[in-house]
Amino acid sequence: MKNKSSFYRHVAQTSDAPMGLEVERAEGPFIYTTDGKRYLDFISGIAVSSLGHCHPRVIEAVKKQVNRHLHVMVYGEFIQEPQAAYAELLNAQLPDSLDRVYFVNSGTEANEGALKLAKKHTGRHKFVGFRHGYHGDTHGSLSVTGRDVYRDPYLPLLPDVYFADFNGEDALPLIDEQTAAVILEPIQGEGGIIPADKKWLKAVRQRCDEVGALLIFDEIQTGFYRTGSLFAFQKYQVVPDILCLAKAMAGGMPMGAFVSSSEIFTSFMHDPPLNHVTTFGGHPVSCAAAHATLSELLDKDFASRAATIEEVTRNQLNAEGIVEVRGRGAMLGMELESSELTQHVVKDCLERGIILGWTLHSNTLVRLAPPLIIDKDLLAEALGIINKRIRSRTE
Ligand code: PMP
Numbered sequence: 001m002k003n004k005s006s007f008y009r010h011v012a013q014t015s016d017a018p019m020g021l022e023v024e025r026a027e028g029p030f031i032y033t034t035d036g037k038r039y040l041d042f043i044s045g046i047a048v049s050s051l052g053h054c055h056p057r058v059i060e061a062v063k064k065q066v067n068r069h070l071h072v073m074v075y076g077e078f079i080q081e082p083q084a085a086y087a088e089l090l091n092a093q094l095p096d097s098l099d100r101v102y103f104v105n106s107g108t109e110a111n112e113g114a115l116k117l118a119k120k121h122t123g124r125h126k127f128v129g130f131r132h133g134y135h136g137d138t139h140g141s142l143s144v145t146g147r148d149v150y151r152d153p154y155l156p157l158l159p160d161v162y163f164a165d166f167n168g169e170d171a172l173p174l175i176d177e178q179t180a181a182v183i184l185e186p187i188q189g190e191g192g193i194i195p196a197d198k199k200w201l202k203a204v205r206q207r208c209d210e211v212g213a214l215l216i217f218d219e220i221q222t223g224f225y226r227t228g229s230l231f232a233f234q235k236y237q238v239v240p241d242i243l244c245l246a247k248a249m250a251g252g253m254p255m256g257a258f259v260s261s262s263e264i265f266t267s268f269m270h271d272p273p274l275n276h277v278t279t280f281g282g283h284p285v286s287c288a289a290a291h292a293t294l295s296e297l298l299d300k301d302f303a304s305r306a307a308t309i310e311e312v313t314r315n316q317l318n319a320e321g322i323v324e325v326r327g328r329g330a331m332l333g334m335e336l337e338s339s340e341l342t343q344h345v346v347k348d349c350l351e352r353g354i355i356l357g358w359t360l361h362s363n364t365l366v367r368l369a370p371p372l373i374i375d376k377d378l379l380a381e382a383l384g385i386i387n388k389r390i391r392s393r394t395e
Contacts, residue, residue, distance in 0.1 A: 026053035058251035061292035103282030107246035108136025118181035132191030190360035193333030228329035251293035321394035
């Protein structure tokens with residue numbers, strides 16, 4: 001009771017209708033609340049807990065690092081073993097052109113860094129983003145986010161930002177010799193789970209190369225096997241100049257990163273030195289957690305897990321009222337025929353112990369992003385309940 005009143009009275013709110021579950025603990029795919037209920041987390045804390053909650057390997061790494069040291073110095077000055085070891089492991093998974101990583105604390109901070117790096121490297125300040133793209137809520141990331149309803153209250157934002165249709169023809173002519181960078185999600189998340197077309201993405205890459213613009217992939221939501229490969233760009237066979245990461249990266253600890261080439265990153269080192277710094281970026285506990293997370297992901301067959309989740313979900317969700325199931329791997333969206341139905345289904349499922357949600361830019365799409373560790377029976381049971389709740393409203 002006390003926590004509830006403090007939450008509603010003292011914690012700044014982001015809407016007038018928070019879900020308000022009071023968390024006791026979380027483990028695997030489940031969250032347990034103080035009223036004795038158990039919920040299946042079918043959105044993974046929004047694409048974070050891909051390994052489930054409190055994965056033992058992550059917890060062990062965190063405990064070990066907590067007993068060694070916490071923060072010791074701002075980013076980039078001292079050699080810290082968890083940071084160096086994780087950077088090496090991450091870069092080993094990436095193409096040669098993505099050989100250096102800058103650690104930050106969140107997704108939006110990764111995008112901020114990427115935009116600044118592109119400006120500094122190219123000496124240009126024009127950006128091209130995409131309608132319904134989402135890149136975070138700080139000013140730079142919001143400037144390249146393609147939804148006016150979220151931008152308008154904060155205008156003026158960065159000047160010289162232009163938006164094109166995702167997968168549309170109008171993108172290529174917008175990318176020119178003045179463009180510092182193009183920023184996009186290979187699969188738009190908050191915009192409604194919309195995969196990029198492979199040919200289109202290749203054409204964007206080619207156009208960037210022609211005019212000397214950098215290509216930034218925001219893989220904050222798509223990264224770490226969520227879509228079936230370690231990173232979505234690998235399936236598309238289109239390599240970005242800057243890759244932005246966060247969310248599932250550190251198994252539930254806060255962390256983000258932007259990865260690029262050594263050559264591009266040299267522009268951060270001078271004119272003036274220390275022109276982009278962060279106090280907590282690459283926190284040793286987050287890096288230790290990230291190392292454990294990536295090691296676990298690489299040791300087990302997570303690509304096939306994401307593929308199985310997609311296959312089972314697509315096969316099983318068949319209630320009347322479902323317009324479409326789209327996405328890749330375990331980053332799926334279920335489009336329903338109306339916003340009322342969507343609201344009812346999300347609410348009904350929550351009452352029956354399944355946490356679902358919307359994406360930010362769509363009110364008819366139910367987000368389906370279960371932890372990648374979910375077992376087949378539990379997945380089938382949850383999908384059965386979701387089907388039933390939809391049917392109860394449509395038949
Ligand atoms: N980019 C994408 C694609 C995201 O999905 C998100 C978070 N939903 C962000 C950026 C922002 O990340 P954060 O909330 O960690 O700042």
